[in-house]
Amino acid sequence: MTMPEITADEQSDLARALLDALNPLATAIRARATGQPEHRMWDAEPVDVALGVLAAWRVVDAEVKRLTEIAAGTAGSYGASYEQLGAAWGITRQGARKKWPDAVTRPSTAEAPVALELFGGEAVLTPDRATGHWTWTAHAADGSCGASAPEAASPTREEAAAYAGAYLREHVAPAG
Structure with missing residues (x-):
């Protein structure tokens, strides 16, 4: 550039x-x-x-x-x-x-998948060891499953968690 x-x-x-x-x-x-x-x-x-x-x-x-x-x-x-x-x-x-010595973070080989339980569902955040980006998969309370697209991987675990949390929130169990 x-x-x-x-x-x-x-x-x-x-x-x-x-x-x-x-x-x-x-x-x-x-x-x-x-x-x-x-x-x-x-x-x-x-x-x-x-x-x-x-x-x-x-x-x-x-x-x-x-x-x-x-x-x-x-x-x-x-x-x-x-x-x-x-x-x-x-x-x-x-x-x-x-x-800027701390501007670029290298992916840690020690990073492990992280499980989240939100809104009655569960998501797993997974690091890509090659890029350091994070993807997510989720099983929502309403029975639906979702995942981030590989090309939409998040640069941080926190961002992936936000997307997974938003998915789980949209797919809560029906009131009954």
Whole structure:
């Protein structure tokens, strides 16, 4: 997955949006640091104002890094490889592994099927050792049987459990 470069207009729009978002943060940080009211933030020596803006960018940088880690982890939880993460970020597979060491989880060979009893029925969640994804089969209280399609395997056990639980809830025993 190669990401196209942004256009000059898009870069200009992005810079404007970031500066618009940064201004209130820089003002608040500077006001707290100096004890001055926010409306007086810009009435300081230019070096102090510039340092206040720099401090605000540090906060933004930390937040971008945090959100980037979340995005990489989310992509990894849905099956993205380090090669794909690296391509999206413009770095190598090894660089992505170093940047986000916990983003891609390897399937555990110790994972075992899990049984659930819900709504009077039972479901079994089964890991696919090759992909790390999970499938489910269910015997519902109304006597019906259901299963996830192999191509619809879930990236996590919890997601497979949610689908199996939804199936069992839809197929409760008739009131009688």
